[in-house]
Structure formats: C-alpha cells, structure tokens
Amino acid sequence: MAQALAHPNLGLTPEQRGIAELAFELGQKYGERRFDEHEASMAQWDDLAASGLTALSIPEEYGGAGGMFELILAAERLSAGGFPAAKLVIATAIAGSILARSGSSEQKQRWLPGVAEGTTKFCFGFTEPGAGSNARNLRTTAAKTSVGWQIRGEKTYISALESSDAMLLVAKDASSGGLSVFAFPLPQEGVAWSQVNVEAPAFEFQWNVFFDFEVGDDALIGSAGAGGKALFDGLNPERLIVAAQGVGIGRWCLERARSYAATRVVFDVPIGAHQAIQHPLAEALIGVESAWLLLACDAGLKAADRALQTFGGSGFTDETMILQRFMYMRLLQTIPVARELALNHIATAGLGLPRSY
C-alpha cells in the first residue's frame, strides 16, 4: 500500500486491523464513483451491513460490536480507500450513541438491532433556519397531549430524509423550554418536506422539513426538557467521525497527488521533482498524519487543495474527481459545526479564556 495511504496501524489488535483492511477495501470498491451518486452510497451501505461494519459502536446485546474507536477507524479507512460512508455519521454514530446511552430498554430493543444491522437508517432533525450555531434557539416545540406529544415547527438542512427509515428529532419542550429528543419511524403523516439545493457534492439530499403531528409517549427519549445531555452523547461522536473522514480523504488526495506528480512529465522532468510541488505535499502529509479533530478537517482541506493544485487543469475534470473531494472538505469547515465555534470551545474549555459571545 502506498505510504501516503497507510494507516499508522500502531497498537491495533488483530480484530482492529481486520476492520481497517475491510473498511479500506470497501472504500476502494467505490473510489471511482462520484460523491453525489446516491446509488453508490446505497450499494456501499449494503456492503457495510453485510460485512458487519454498521454494527460498530452499538452495544453487543443489540447485535453490535466494538466501540467508538472501531467506528472511527472504519470511517477513516473507508475515506482513505476512496469513498466515505456518510450514513455512519448520523445513522450509526449519532442515533446509535443517543439511543444506547439515553434510551429506555424498550426503545433500545425497538431501534438498536436495526441500527446495528444497517436496516434502520436514522436521520437527524436538529438544525433550524434560526438555530444553526445557537442550537438553543430552537423554535420547533413539543407540547404534551393526552396520548403523547404534539410537535410543531420547521427544520432545515436535514440530510438523507429521502433514504431514512426513522428520525431523531430535537424540539423545545413547550412547558419547560428545555430540549426534548424524540425517535419515530418515517414516513410520518404530518411531516412535509422541500429540497434545499446545495452547491457542494453531498452524499445525501438536504431538506427543509415541516412538522405538525402527534407522537406517542414511547417516542420521547429520556425526560422532557432534559435532552441536552442525550444530544451531546450523539454530537461528540459525530465530530469524531467527521474528523476521521477528513483525515481519510486527505490521505486519498495525497496518494493521488503523489502518483500524478511522480508520472506527469513537463519540461522533461516529473513535476514532483520541483520543490514548488513536493514541499506543499510534504507539509500536507505532516498535517494529515498529526491531525486531531478540528485540525483533522483543516489538514484534510489543505491536502485536498494541494492535490488539486498538483493536478493542474485536469484536477477540475470529473475524470480525476479531485475537485469533488476538495469541495466536500470545504463543506466540513462549516458543517457539522463551524470552525469558529470549535475555536470558541477550545479557547474557553482548553485555554480558560473568557467567553466571547
């Protein structure tokens, strides 16, 4: 395996190495497909389910295997192979973590086996037009009824509604003003949607979703108005999986750039013989290999940009697929959380500086 693509594989158990190799192959299998080709994503998901990778991080008693480390490892290797498995972010990491940590035993029994098998694909209803970075500004409300909860409101930028079997929804509890988290199947009467057109290649469609419907009490996860902790049980793993994607895509881009720079001859030598080409690639490699979390997405973006520059004009054609990867990495500077919000957190929690907002 080319050096730029190799995972450090330091201290991995034989099982973890097996997961790494399997995930890498499933990334390679779809590596020539467009990121926005949904058939490819769905076919890869079927492969992941058949190979057991969708079960990673789900508790064993519900058909799961391994922990969050194994899921992150798989996410990085799939991306390094050439095709990230987007559904691991929400359908596995977010839904699995929230249900496993905060669900009742009935809810866990109802949902987690399907999540582990990959047959129940959750989407996540959280973001609103007025609640992006400031999540607490939610306007979607959940009001108590005789049989459960009446949910009313509007969400935006909801991914994968078109291919999901269930939704995890975050609403404001009407009486306390705190957050409530619900899990319910799709399609659902009283839920309507329209598409958000996005200029970056995304694995899934994006939707505005409008809610005015009632769910039973069994849909509420944990206590009404006390969903904040449950929510972050899902959001922290989400950041980690996305960071792993960033590192993996960075490695893929670097390997492509390395190979092109070694073979493309201009003015009688391979372009990689020139420092203006090889030094930025070397710096990008250092960045990717030492990346942590926030910096993983920065490092991945830098690697993708240098790969794009290495390919010259051909990097912009659909034949090389480089711009696709670059655009996706650019998307990760803004979603799932803006870089600036992450820096705010590091400044306050990491450096003890005063909150700036």
Next chain:
Amino acid sequence: MVVARTGTDAASNRGALSLFLVDPSSDGFEMHPIPVEITAPEKQFTLFFDDVVIPATELIGTEGEGLRQLFSGLNPERIMAAALENGIGLYALAKASAYARERVVWDVPIGAHQGVAHPLAKVKIEVELARLMTQKAAWLHDNGQPAGEAANMAKYAAAEACLAALDQAIQTHGGNGLATEYGLATLWGAARLQRTAPVSREMIFNHIAQHSLGLPRSY
C-alpha cells in the same frame, strides 16, 4: 485562433510556432466537450485536427513568429483575468458584509464578533491591493511600457484575494454559504480554477523569481 508548430527553431531546437485562424466548420476539425466540475459560462473542449486545410491568408502575422506574437496577448489576458477575479472578490465582500450586519445569533449581529469581522477586513485589504496592481498593469500596457511583471503580480494577487474573499464570504454565511440560493458556492470552482489557469501560481512564481529577482531558472 490556433497555435500550431510549423517547424523547429534552429537556435533553440524548440518548436517554431505559428498562429492561424481556423473556421470550426472546416473538414477534419472536431471538438469534444471535456466535462468539468465547475460552474462557468464557457465550456471546455478537446480539439482534433485531421488534415484540416486552410487558406494561406489565414496565417496571422509571420510564420514561425507565433510565440512572440502570442506574448502581446498574454499580458492583457492576465490583466483581464485579474479584473474578473477582483470583481468576484468585491461581490463576495458585499454579500458577506450585508449578511454579517443582518444575521443575529445570540442577540448580536454576527459581524460584531472579531472571528467574523477580522477575516473579512483582511480579505478586503487583499482585494484592494490586487485592484491597485491590476490598474498599474493596465496603465503600463496602455502606455507602451513593459507590463509583464505587473500583469503577473496582478494575476497572482487577484486570484488569491478572490478565493480568500469568496471563501470567507461562504464561511460568514454558515450553512447558507453552501446553498445555491445564496449565489456564493456556485462561484467556487471558477474562483479556485484561477490559481491554476490561465497560468498557474507556480509558473508566476517562476517568472517573478527569474525576471524580478534575477534567480536562476528552476525548470
């Protein structure tokens, strides 16, 4: 207009180039689209010339002098590309500033935060500097003075400033920055292309290193 090799230059042993006007409806001429991942008003093509016969009157200027003749178009090309990029930079800044003034999160406009305002201020400076260099290059060209250095510098500076301004505008808009509706990310591919085409930043660096700094040719 087609650049074609018509012989070998005896002194340099390199190709001698000539410029021709070719009618695209000529026999033997074919054009195949190249699918490109960017949104742009003009498409890209691979051209095939299979013994295309054109009249001698379609030779532009002197046979074998094509490269020298081309140079008279290269500086205007750099200057025009820089102007286009500066326009995108100004457009991006206008949109970003308007949004940062109006979008209220946590009770203040997001533009009140230095994490939003300072990066926009930085790219504003960069765009204005690029505009100055572009104007200088255009003035030198119009006044018959050597414009190569200024044109190359303008092209480089404008491309970098344009991309930085557009990127920061997208970042200012949060998730909306990627939505088609906001008219920003659509420009991304075309802006990013400017680092590579019509001349890459690395070739510009080579030119400046050799011609402005007198350093040895590196390639």
